[in-house]
Amino acid sequence: MQEDYVNIILADDDEDDRMFFTDAFDELKIGTQVTTFKDGVYLMDYLNTDDCKLPHVLFLDLNMPRKSGLECLNEIKSNPKFNDVAIAIYSTSASEEDIERTFVQGANIYIKKPSSFKTLKKVLSEVVTTNWQYHTNGLNKDNFLLRL
Amino acid sequence: MKIYLKFDFQTICKKVLEDTLLAHDIKHKVVGFGEVDLLEKLSPEKLNLLKETLNTYHIEMVENQKSILVQKIKDTIIDMVFNEDTVVNVKTSAYLADTLGHSYGYLSNLFSEVTYTSIENFIILQKIEYAKQLIINDNLSLTEIAFNLNYSSVAHLSTQFKNTTGITPSAFQRIITKRRELNQQQ
Numbered sequence: 001m002q003e004d005y006v007n008i009i010l011a012d013d014d015e016d017d018r019m020f021f022t023d024a025f026d027e028l029k030i031g032t033q034v035t036t037f038k039d040g041v042y043l044m045d046y047l048n049t050d051d052c053k054l055p056h057v058l059f060l061d062l063n064m065p066r067k068s069g070l071e072c073l074n075e076i077k078s079n080p081k082f083n084d085v086a087i088a089i090y091s092t093s094a095s096e097e098d099i100e101r102t103f104v105q106g107a108n109i110y111i112k113k114p115s116s117f118k119t120l121k122k123v124l125s126e127v128v129t130t131n132w133q134y135h136t137n138g139l140n141k142d143n144f145l146l147r148l
Numbered sequence: 149m150k151i152y153l154k155f156d157f158q159t160i161c162k163k164v165l166e167d168t169l170l171a172h173d174i175k176h177k178v179v180g181f182g183e184v185d186l187l188e189k190l191s192p193e194k195l196n197l198l199k200e201t202l203n204t205y206h207i208e209m210v211e212n213q214k215s216i217l218v219q220k221i222k223d224t225i226i227d228m229v230f231n232e233d234t235v236v237n238v239k240t241s242a243y244l245a246d247t248l249g250h251s252y253g254y255l256s257n258l259f260s261e262v263t264y265t266s267i268e269n270f271i272i273l274q275k276i277e278y279a280k281q282l283i284i285n286d287n288l289s290l291t292e293i294a295f296n297l298n299y300s301s302v303a304h305l306s307t308q309f310k311n312t313t314g315i316t317p318s319a320f321q322r323i324i325t326k327r328r329e330l331n332q333q334q
Contacts, residue, residue, distance in 0.1 A: 030264050078334075100319075104326045110314075129264045133273055136263070137222070143280045145323060147314030 005031035011043040012061040024121045040067025062091040077106040086131050108144045123148045218262045276312045
């Protein structure tokens with residue numbers, strides 16, 4: 001049986017960004033449960049616990065202290081346990097190099113952090129609904145690339 | 149002695165339903181004729197038991213009606229997009245309404261409500277996903293793919309690809325190729 005909400009995790013060291021992110025999801029039509037972590041170490045510690053509930057979509061900030069988003073991405077991609085998790089890079093950078101590199105290393109989505117709350121809501125809604133389509137229609141997640 | 153009776157079938161059915169649910173100790177609310185809200189999640193065993201009892205009255209439990217119709221909409225679309233034999237010369241909206249026997253407005257509202265996306269977006273996503281497969285696996289040129297998927301031009305396909313995924317078809321191909329090389333090295 002499918003659950004009726006989408007499970008979301010965000011790792012971002014910026015407290016304001018975490019707050020905007022959670023608030024944006026609260027206002028979406030689709031039901032979500034959002035958990036946040038303030039850096040890659042906290043995130044990976046959580047994900048590596050045995051009974052952790054895997055997210056449908058994991059949002060990673062690239063620049064974080066202690067463990068960066070890129071290091072998290074590589075750890076996650078090398079562990080088959082996380083095969084079903086869609087990875088979204090959530091970054092202030094929009095350099096073509098960062099974008100292509102993270103896609104090649106296995107990210108599914110690349111989001112440049114929007115400057116307005118309205119755009120953020122729109123972008124996050126698009127991510128979640130697109131992911132939902134892949135999830136419910138059995139589409140090939142290896143081909144899931146989305147840049148926003 | 150003989151007595152004569154008059155029946156109200158709606159009330160009877162409702163009473164049967166109520167009594168059955170009560171007998172199974174299921175918290176519920178009868179919403180209307182043929183619709184019951186269960187206020188708790190039933191285990192598969194309990195649900196089966198309920199199904200069996202209802203069947204003795206010839207009451208059949210329909211699995212989620214909306215989901216059934218949404219699945220039919222999806223199947224019809226996928227058949228239209230991928231099955232070359234199903235050549236459709238009419239508009240998608242008319243074809244869906246015709247095939248499924250509901251107005252397009254109804255189908256479209258229902259679809260959005262259940263899937264959080266529109267029928268139009270679903271069709272585009274299906275076509276773009278198919279285009280991706282063809283780009284990677286069959287090494288077809290964009291011109292051939294545009295033709296196969298009934299796009300009026302390559303430009304139309306490219307634009308829709310970019311609008312849907314945020315990247316161009318060639319960037320997509322490059323990324324997937326590099327990703328495969330990387331995976332092979334590891």
